[in-house]
Each structure stands twice: as structure tokens, then as C-alpha cells.
Amino acid sequence: xxxxxxxxxxxxxxxxxxxxxxxxxxxxxxxxxxxxxxxxxxxxxxxxxxxxxxxxxxxxxxxxxxxxxxxxxxxxxxxxxxxxxxxxxxxxxxxxxxxxxxxxxxxxxxxxxxxxxxxxxxxxxxxxxxxxxxxxxxxxxxxxxxxxxxxxxxxxxxxxxx
Numbered sequence: 600x601x602x603x604x605x606x607x608x609x610x611x612x613x614x615x616x617x618x619x620x621x622x623x624x625x626x627x628x629x630x631x632x633x634x635x636x637x638x639x640x641x642x643x644x645x646x647x648x649x650x651x652x653x654x655x656x657x658x659x660x661x662x663x664x665x666x667x668x669x670x671x672x673x674x675x676x677x678x679x680x681x682x683x684x685x686x687x688x689x690x691x692x693x694x695x696x697x698x699x700x701x702x703x704x705x706x707x708x709x710x711x712x713x714x715x716x717x718x719x720x721x722x723x724x725x726x727x728x729x730x731x732x733x734x735x736x737x738x739x740x741x742x743x744x745x746x747x748x749x750x751x752x753x754x755x756x757x758x759x760x761x
Contacts (some may be wrong), residue, residue, distance in 0.1 A: 635643075673681075713721075
């Protein structure tokens, strides 16, 4: 087998020997723990216990039973429904398209009447007049507050009248 293996060339060995070890990065190898964790051990124990219990089970402790097969036949209504469904599917599959009449489609595009157009124009003009209203065109107004409470004289007159 030594004959079939190729030996590295002298040039390759020279390059490896002259490599600068300062440019290499230090690598710390990660050690893998080949031992299973506590959870894995506990799971394997429960599995082996279950297998042992299943294998040690005695079939002689079981009681013998007989299986009763019950055949449920469909009712008359169910049979009728299924027949009508089968007939409908058959008639759909065998439908003759040649018996249909050709139909023409009239596409209608209802345009608004002239009255509707006018009403919409007026509404748009009204909205624009509200949006474009200038507050500067308003005149300054003085507000006068009026007190509708009676004076002392009218109160005294009403007391005297009663």
C-alpha cells in the first residue's frame, strides 16, 4: 500500500516549513462530552421499564370475549337520497350543450341625466364657495350684552302690588 500513496513534494514541504507561525490564529479545540445527560438517562430508564412490563404481561389473566359484528343498513330515505344524487351527477355529466340557445349580452352604461349633472355642479360650486370664503371680508361687530334681570325699582313695585 505504501507504493500507491503519493509522497508530498519537496517544494510543498519547504513551504510548510517556511510558513510564518505569527500570522496563524490560535484555535482552542472544543471537547464534546460523549456521556448522556440526566434527562436522557431518565427517559431511557422509563422506556426500558415500560418494555419490561409489556413483555412480562400474562395473557392468561385476560377474559375471553366474542366480537359481535353489527351491520348497519341504510334506511329507505338514505337510499333515495343517494339515488337522486347519483342521477343528478349523471345528468350533469351527460348534459348536451348543443341544446342551449346563444345569448347576446347588452352592456348598458347608464349615464346621469342632465338634471343630475346640474345638481352636482351646483353642489360643487357651493362647496367651493364655502372653502374659498375669506374671513377678511367680514365687518367687525360690537356685541352688546343685555341683562334681562329686573332692577330694584321693578322688584319693589311688584312687592307693593301684591
